[in-house]
Amino acid sequence: MNRIAQGVVLVLLGAAALSSTVFTDLYLNYVQPGFRYFLVAAGAVLIALGAAVVAGEVRAYLGGGAGGKDTSPEPGPGCDGDHGHGAPRVAWLLLLPVVAVFVVAPPALGAYTAGSAETAAPPRAEGSESRLDPLAEPGASGPVEMEIQEFINRAWTDEERAMEGRTIRLTGFAVPNTEGEGWYLARLQMACCAADAIVNRVLVTNRPAPAEDSWWRVEGTWQPPQGELQSVRNHRFDIETMDAVENPPDPYE
Incomplete structure (x- = not known):
């Protein structure tokens, strides 16, 4: 050369x-x-x-x-x-x-990464629930739209369980659950680049699994655990409606 x-x-x-x-x-x-x-x-x-x-x-x-x-x-x-x-x-x-x-630009990280990687760990800082913004009043503006990372954070830290009984709207891609029942609706979160991405996902058991890596906007409700919030690694989400959506330009949260 x-x-x-x-x-x-x-x-x-x-x-x-x-x-x-x-x-x-x-x-x-x-x-x-x-x-x-x-x-x-x-x-x-x-x-x-x-x-x-x-x-x-x-x-x-x-x-x-x-x-x-x-x-x-x-x-x-x-x-x-x-x-x-x-x-x-x-x-x-x-x-x-x-x-x-x-010629062959690698795609964004997807279901393979979300299925094989560890999920985001529960926050360790005490009192983190006090930093959560209050949810909109029930019925004020329809479903409460959230990023999956916000949903997971509230599910882990909100001792008042303000999401219980509320209709939540989430957007993510489908990931098979190879180790148990149901499937995951997931989104990857990165601090800097794709190399440091962590997985935020919710477990869906009341709907058949759609195609892997397909994107969906879903509405449904959080199923709170019986015991400690942070003892749960995959919070359950019961879907009421789901609509297929195009892959977003920015696939990460």
């Missing part, structure tokens, strides 16, 4: 970063929305560096062709030998991320 090829690789990597942030929402499969501007800046820098490398090599080549003497050293082992600026052929593997983004 000569210097021009290296510059082209930098340009392509920068273009991949820009195409997944400026022109599409693909980056949301991997990182939080707040990282968009950092990715845009990184892509612009890569394109500028790659273009500078290519331009410099082209100028050097044209200058040498006009009568300048080529004083480039002999290439070493494992180099391709173009103008002495060779690099190990393994450097071509740098193109794989570009191919992955442009």
Whole structure:
């Protein structure tokens, strides 16, 4: 791989970063929305560096062709030998991320991750229920819409059990329960990127399991446990209505 090829690789990597942030929402499969501007800046820098490398090599080549003497050293082992600026052929593997983004971009994490990963652990801080916002008055505005992480947090920490008997609306994807009855409605929550994602899920036993990874907006009720709230790892949710929805642009909470 000569210097021009290296510059082209930098340009392509920068273009991949820009195409997944400026022109599409693909980056949301991997990182939080707040990282968009950092990715845009990184892509612009890569394109500028790659273009500078290519331009410099082209100028050097044209200058040498006009009568300048080529004083480039002999290439070493494992180099391709173009103008002495060779690099190990393994450097071509740098193109794989570009191919992955442009050709076979990995999808967001889904049912496989949610089914095999540990669920989010109950919060340990005492008094966390005091930080919960009060729910809307019953019947004031229809079902109470929540993210699954909020539902789980209330189910674990609200000793007043304010959700009991209330109609709750949740949106998530279907995950088979391979270790017991029913299936899960799940959503992944990440602090930084997909690598640190944790699973928030509720257990559904009163409806047949839909297709794995299909997205649903459901309305139903929480089934509170008989004992301690935080002794339950998978809180039950009885569905009253469920409607299929399109995959959201940002699949994480």
